[in-house]
Amino acid sequence: MRKQQTPTLAALFGAALLTAGCAQMGLGGGTAAAPAPAAAPAPAPAAKAPVPAGGVNGRGEVTDSSKVAAGEGRKVKGRDGWEGEITGKPVSGSRFNRLEIGMPMKQVTDMLGAPSDQGTYISGKAWIPFYFGSDRHRHELVYKNQGRLIFAGPAGFQYGSGNLIWIIHNASEPGYR
Numbered sequence: 001m002r003k004q005q006t007p008t009l010a011a012l013f014g015a016a017l018l019t020a021g022c023a024q025m026g027l028g029g030g031t032a033a034a035p036a037p038a039a040a041p042a043p044a045p046a047a048k049a050p051v052p053a054g055g056v057n058g059r060g061e062v063t064d065s066s067k068v069a070a071g072e073g074r075k076v077k078g079r080d081g082w083e084g085e086i087t088g089k090p091v092s093g094s095r096f097n098r099l100e101i102g103m104p105m106k107q108v109t110d111m112l113g114a115p116s117d118q119g120t121y122i123s124g125k126a127w128i129p130f131y132f133g134s135d136r137h138r139h140e141l142v143y144k145n146q147g148r149l150i151f152a153g154p155a156g157f158q159y160g161s162g163n164l165i166w167i168i169h170n171a172s173e174p175g176y177r
Contacts, residue, residue: 062088062170065148066177070166078102078164088147088169096146096167105139105151105161115141115149116175123152138162144175 055067062068073087078101090097095112109115122137137153139162150166 056087060089062147062168063172065142065168065170065173068168073166073168076101080163082163082165084165084167086167086169090169091171094146094169094171095143096149096169099149099164099167101164101167103164105141105164108141108149108151108164112143112146116144117142117177119177138165140177142173142175142177145171145173147171147173 054069055062055064056072057063068087070085073085075083075085078084080102082102084101086101098111099108118139118141120137120139139151139153141149141151143149147170148166148168149164150168151162152165153162
């Protein structure tokens with residue numbers, strides 16, 4: 001009798017987990033009570049100018065590369081279908097001006113030389129079950145007085161250097177992460 005209970009409990013637990021997940025995503029087939037009508041919204045205050053994010057000043061210049069968030073720059077299409085972002089204002093004569101979104105890391109380091117610092121971190125896509133696409137990990141190169149370059153890791157089970165997806169222009173980059 002004891003052997004019968006373990007599979008039954010596991011099946012019940014799995015069904016409860018599946019039901020909770022479907023309900024959370026709104027996939028349940030049952031009827032739910034209609035939500036109560038919302039109160040009339042209060043009049044909105046006068047629109048204020050957007051406040052620049054932590055690492056970017058009002059002129060669009062990067063002041064602290066470590067505080068820059070994705071979405072603060074302009075979205076661009078790069079080579080081979082890669083999409084990326086460019087944040088900050090490029091300095092005239094900067095070596096970063098020759099870069100294109102989608103370039104492989106080896107090509108970038110051949111053009112710019114060795115970075116002053118670098119590091120790797122995983123992205124949120126690493127936690128998606130059965131996701132084998134690119135950008136599960138990122139590699140960051142820091143160039144003193146130039147800015148930072150972010151590369152998306154390759155797809156599948158490869159652990160290569162990846163392709164350029166984000167250019168952060170910062171003329172006052174200290175050179176360390």
